Amino acid sequence: MSPAGGAALAPAGATGTATSHNAELTPRDFAAIAAIMHEDARIALSEAKTTLVQSRLARRLREHGLSRYSDYIALIQSDPKERHAMVVALTTNHTHFFREPHHFDHFRETVLPVLKRKQGPIRIWSAGCSSGEEVYTIAMCLLGTDRTSASWLRNADVRLLATDIAPHVVESVQRGFYAEQAANGVPEPYRSTWMRPAPGGFVMAEEARQLVTAKVLNLFEPWPLKAAYDIIFCRNVMIYFGDPAKEELEDRFVNQLAPGAHLYIGHSERLIGPAASRMRSCGHTIYQRPEVH
Numbered sequence: 001m002s003p004a005g006g007a008a009l010a011p012a013g014a015t016g017t018a019t020s021h022n023a024e025l026t027p028r029d030f031a032a033i034a035a036i037m038h039e040d041a042r043i044a045l046s047e048a049k050t051t052l053v054q055s056r057l058a059r060r061l062r063e064h065g066l067s068r069y070s071d072y073i074a075l076i077q078s079d080p081k082e083r084h085a086m087v088v089a090l091t092t093n094h095t096h097f098f099r100e101p102h103h104f105d106h107f108r109e110t111v112l113p114v115l116k117r118k119q120g121p122i123r124i125w126s127a128g129c130s131s132g133e134e135v136y137t138i139a140m141c142l143l144g145t146d147r148t149s150a151s152w153l154r155n156a157d158v159r160l161l162a163t164d165i166a167p168h169v170v171e172s173v174q175r176g177f178y179a180e181q182a183a184n185g186v187p188e189p190y191r192s193t194w195m196r197p198a199p200g201g202f203v204m205a206e207e208a209r210q211l212v213t214a215k216v217l218n219l220f221e222p223w224p225l226k227a228a229y230d231i232i233f234c235r236n237v238m239i240y241f242g243d244p245a246k247e248e249l250e251d252r253f254v255n256q257l258a259p260g261a262h263l264y265i266g267h268s269e270r271l272i273g274p275a276a277s278r279m280r281s282c283g284h285t286i287y288q289r290p291e292v293h
């Protein structure tokens with residue numbers, strides 16, 4: 001999803017002043033919002049983001065006919081639905097197809113040949129999937145560059161799980177529709193083989209969509225996952241969390257991976273805590289759980 005669908009929570013300069021468009025967000029109000037973001041999603045908001053928070057939440061205040069943040073905070077403290085809407089409004093959903101292409105080179109060249117030989121189920125998770133460009137990139141890598149290269153999937157039990165805390169992006173994954181500008185990032189021949197022209201853009205081909213299940217999931221709640229996973233992509237998600245949350249989540253990812261399975265994280269991220277010693281680095285931001293011998 002483009003920044004218009006969820007601008008990056010980039011450091012913002014000004015703090016705590018009223019503008020003609022926005023209600024004043026005092027440091028005390030900001031602290032109350034930051035505490036909820038941490039409690040509900042483990043997202044760490046620094047005060048540098050005050051202006052951005054203000055602009056993201058202006059619409060929520062307008063929808064409730066409120067002009068003061070103190071009233072909005074009283075509302076979210078008594079209304080769990082609005083509280084969740086606030087958390088979602090403050091997530092950053094920026095993503096694109098074939099983002100960090102070296103991950104997909106590694107996936108195609110090193111991991112895919114092993115998966116194709118595997119007996120039994122193949123399970124792949126895009127955790128913090130946003131609007132689905134990541135999971136459909138994985139699907140297209142599995143399908144290959146033409147219909148013949150996809151034939152192995154007919155006899156394989158392959159499932160791609162895509163999860164995110166934000167319901168509107170999960171719905172985008174389920175729709176599988178991408179505007180022309182987003183689809184331009186898909187290299188040929190993937191685009192011509194696995195995306196169908198539709199008014200205003202492209203829709204993912206049925207072969208790709210049937211591999212994918214998209215669900216709302218807060219990563220800090222229990223995971224309804226039974227299988228051991230072959231691959232987990234959790235990229236550009238943990239950057240929003242503080243170190244204790246990262247440590248906890250990364251360790252849970254390692255537990256969820258089968259021996260020999262891979263974890264891909266975002267370009268500016270690194271494993272910390274127990275996960276760092278439990279995983280073997282095999283490329284920039286690519287890790288493998290050692291085989292058991």
Ligand SMILES: C[S@@+](CC[C@H](N)C(=O)[O-])C[C@H]1O[C@@H](n2cnc3c(N)ncnc32)[C@H](O)[C@@H]1O
Pocket residue numbers: 040041042043091092093094095096099127128129130131134163164165166169217218219220234235236237240266
């Ligand atoms: C910047 S996007 C990354 C999308 C994709 N993984 C990529 O690298 O392009 C981060 C996503 O993480 C999700 N997210 C943030 N906190 C989360 C949490 N606690 N549980 C689940 N998803 C979360 C956001 O809603 C957002 O869609």
